[in-house]
Amino acid sequence: TAYGAPIQNYSDVKFLTYNVEESGINPEYKAVLKEENADVINLVETGFMSNQDNRDLNALVVELNNYFRSSEVPYQLVSTFGQSNKYTGAALLSRFPVNSQALLPIMTLDDGSGYDVTHDFLHTNIQIGTNTVDFLSVHLKASSGASNELRRYVEMEGVMNYVDSLGSTANVVVLGDFNSQPNTLIDTTNEGTGANLGYNVYSVFMNTSDPVKSL
Secondary structure: OOOOOOOOOOOOOOEEEEEOOOOOOOOOHHHHHHHHOOOEEEEEOOHHHHHHHHHHHHHHHHHHHHHOOOOOOOOEEEEOOOOOOOOOOEEEEEOOOEEEEEEEEEEEOOOOOEEEEEEEEEEEEEEEOOEEEEEEEEEOOOOOOHHHHHHHHHHHHHHHHHHHHOOOOOEEEEEEEOOOOOHHHHHHHOOOOOOOOOOHHHHHOOOOOOOOOOO
């Protein structure tokens, strides 16, 4: 590595996922990244940060690597390109070697058709010790309402099919902004506001055999 101490204990690896909101319009998110000191960081809503050859994302990586210079392996950057607005885009910062990366604008549904997801997904294969790990960065459709909830369902269907396509022996981490919430929050957080994003999309990935939450 260029500097920093190599990570010795591969059984103790920290992941972090964070929505930087409108391509980092509020720079306070950097303090969170420094405080958490994660080994793999997934960011969403980085669309404008990738403009001008990843200018802002590259600057972020330099800032973090300088901050952790004396103690950590430097981050490598993987990101989506060609994102049209500040609400889309994804980036992955990894202290482990990156084997491959792929942009996923179209996901395959159960009927074999392709579905153009709201925010392009990002697949990054990383080498952690002797294991390869597939990180799938997702950002599902936001906002309340039946049509948006349906888009989240369909996009999650594509996520599950893609994970299945990686094979039963693959090490897979799916992370990002699901625009969903645990069911324990529904009654207390959004009751009566009309802003309930539901929890079915969140829970279907945890329990695919549940007929109520199946796609």
